[in-house]
Amino acid sequence: MLRRTLLGAAATTLALSTGAFAQDEPTKVGFVYVGPVGDGGWTYEHEQGRLAVEEAFGDQVETVFQESVPEGADAERVMTQMALSGADLIFTTSFGYMDPTINVAQKFPDVKFEHATGYKTADNVANYSARFYEGRMVQGHIAGKMTETNKIGYIASFPIPEVIRGINASFLAAKAVNPDVEFNVVWAFTWFDPAKESDAARALIEQGADVILQHTDSTAPQAAAADAGDVITFGQASDMSEYAPMPRVSSIIDNWGPYYVERVGQVMEGTWEPHSIWYGIDEGMVKIGEISDAVPEEVKAEALAMRDAIAAGELHPFTGPINRQDGTEWLAEGETADDGTLLGMDFYVEGLTGDIPN
Template identity: 75%
Template sequence: MNLTKLLATAAVALGLATTAMAQDKTKVGFIYVGPIGDGGWTYEHNKGRLAVEAHFGDKVETVYQESVPEGADAERAITQMALQGADLIFTTSFGYMEPTLAVAGKFPNVKFEHATGFKTAPNLATYSARFYEGRAVQGHIAGKMTKSNIVGYIASFPIPEVIRGINSAYIHAKKVNPDVEFKIIWAYTWFDPAKEADAATALIEQGADVILQHTDSTAPQAAAEKADNVITFGQASDMGEYAPMPRVSSIIDNWAPYYIARTQAVMDDTWESVQTWDGIGAGMVGIGEISSAVPEAIKAEALALKAALADGSDHPFTGPLKKQDGSDWLGDGETADDGTLLGMNFYVEGITGDIPN
């Protein structure tokens, strides 16, 4: 214990010393879960990092580490970055929640921001995007476009964010197509192209003609392209190289404005621990160009839904809705509160299968 304290103090002192030496530059660190070339999630976070560099020029220095495993090893990577004198560190995956919290406790003078989590500290903020708004638009297109009435869904880990996406897509697919059925595969990875391709192939072999993915690589797009007549949606990034078929639209994460604003706040000394959760309206979630493979009428409906979600006149989770076990969740016209959404651990009525624990 004493040794840990001593080391931590030394580390903080070292951190302060380095900060003092490089006072004119703000150092911003990023911890990535995949490689920056994944073409999806990490790729977009890295675009945000480059935007910070472009915006601030020499006033800022950015560092990043790729493919950091979630769990204990992440703590080492984050600590390392704090020791290197970073003033602000973004940890960009759900699994970094506990490690980030632990490191934030040891470095009270460094600001931390954790993406998609829910635990905060005086020097730890959280930020996320309301991807489920984009999922609603995808669900609508999927429900209208499917001919086999089977929609395949490649899920990553059973965490609230992923479950929210499945529910949102299902509700909106069901609304326009009562016969639609979701087949869900839990890949237990954010990034493993071979496994994602296998999962997509398995879903297609079982009759799915729409593939939704919550994993980060473009492998499912390639698998769908091989199969013909299967449509997909870009995940996290536009994945436009697969348009107009199989990729018919996408959810694009736009982190750049947030990263620039938060870096500015550190520079101005106005940074505070907040919980940011923005959606289509604030521009954090973008809907990629709906391709020519989608008929005009469906495209117009999807864009109308997007507009309604953006201005708040519609909410992806609007009652009446029941949980999978048949119990009531939302009454007529009632919308889900953020607390329930953030901790969502149940399927809505109609989805088959269980959520793994």
């Protein structure tokens, strides 16, 4: 009983103090990460975003982060903790934090939340994501041109729309330049487990894949490919340039810094509004990492032209005619996919084999 009273008193004091001294106290920003900040991929880039916020606002901002937070009940505990300790804005940076974020946000109406790669919003919850599939198209093009065995291995994490979009986008681009290409998808059911990611890469390579695409967060598949020799890979979420020029020939870089700085600034000014944004190559949230010399000059030029065309809005990775895996029509000739379908994508396009687990 005593403890509860104390907690209540502490919360009241906290509320009073944040109200009274809002002008003087630094804005407190929390970050919830799914992996360790040193994963070299996804979480590493969010951490770069946090550092950009510190750099931009200096003393006016105080940031806290918690790494390796499991998606689920633990995430709610961590967010609640951050909100209780006075955070004004909390970035929750993995798809699986969506429902926990919404739940915690209901309990703390004065705290702002930003959830990455989901689709739910609320009065104090914004949603932001990047059009990684634009980068996947460029990867697919390079992969289709460079594979000699015509077997491309894909290490997928969880069967969520973001991952399925990536598989579809890269497959369509590879198929466009190489009709014989085949995709072998392995579901790792984890975002971060270097040993398992490495095992998956090895299994794919042993079965003849000479290109490995990954949608998991560590650099382990790069190490496995380097070990195997004649295999190319792409950096995922981060540049992973330590594995360039071979096996890593290019990469998709998630560039969160500018967005984080913008949103923290809005919270300071009191102009923050919930929204749902989806930025791509054009806005600079998705970047294509340097294409290494292992890629033939003409393929490199095509890939760069493709990137620029996507940025200019002249090219859409999902342009019809495209059929679904079962042969039914999805997009007619010349039609492009709308964001609604893309955000909820739960089907393979025609030509991909295997089933999506549910």
